[in-house]
Amino acid sequence: MSYAGDLTPQEAWDLLESNDGAILVDVRTEGEWNQIGVPDLISLNKDVHFIEWVTAFGPNAHFLSQLAQTGVTPGDERPIIFICRSGNRSIGAATVATEEGYGPAYNVLEGFEGDADLYGQRTINGWRLKGLPTTTFGAGE
Numbered sequence: 001m002s003y004a005g006d007l008t009p010q011e012a013w014d015l016l017e018s019n020d021g022a023i024l025v026d027v028r029t030e031g032e033w034n035q036i037g038v039p040d041l042i043s044l045n046k047d048v049h050f051i052e053w054v055t056a057f058g059p060n061a062h063f064l065s066q067l068a069q070t071g072v073t074p075g076d077e078r079p080i081i082f083i084c085r086s087g088n089r090s091i092g093a094a095t096v097a098t099e100e101g102y103g104p105a106y107n108v109l110e111g112f113e114g115d116a117d118l119y120g121q122r123t124i125n126g127w128r129l130k131g132l133p134t135t136t137f138g139a140g141e
Contacts, residue, residue: 003094004104009127012081012108017044022079023070027053027093028112032085036113039083040133053089063093064100074101083108083127086115
């Protein structure tokens with residue numbers, strides 16, 4: 001594994017709650033943030049950082065510079081937790097962040113929406129279905 005590891009949604013929440021320096025980066029698309037919702041960290045007095053891993057034009061060439069804008073720097077050892085829809089794109093983000101000296105960087109297993117059921121609906125697991133805080137207000141801003 002080329003990043004710090006995988007966390008369940010609850011483990012991600014617990015790390016965000018227990019570590020003041022830990023941040024959450026949602027790497028889904030702006031459309032997903034606006035249409036589906038986003039994690040809500042207001043009760044932890046934290047912001048979710050929104051950085052698309054893939055844009056409408058392909059891989060986000062500005063991903064690392066946008067990650068730096070969150071306030072983390074390579075070598076500062078602040079935990080960075082990456083989340084996407086189902087836990088796949090966030091692996092790429094965690095891997096690249098680790099390669100560039102950020103982190104420890106983690107991937108959220110199951111992602112925000114979780115795995116698809118037999119009918120293609122996301123009803124099995126994920127941040128939202130685990131009952132962790134979500135919102136639609138301010139997504140993608």
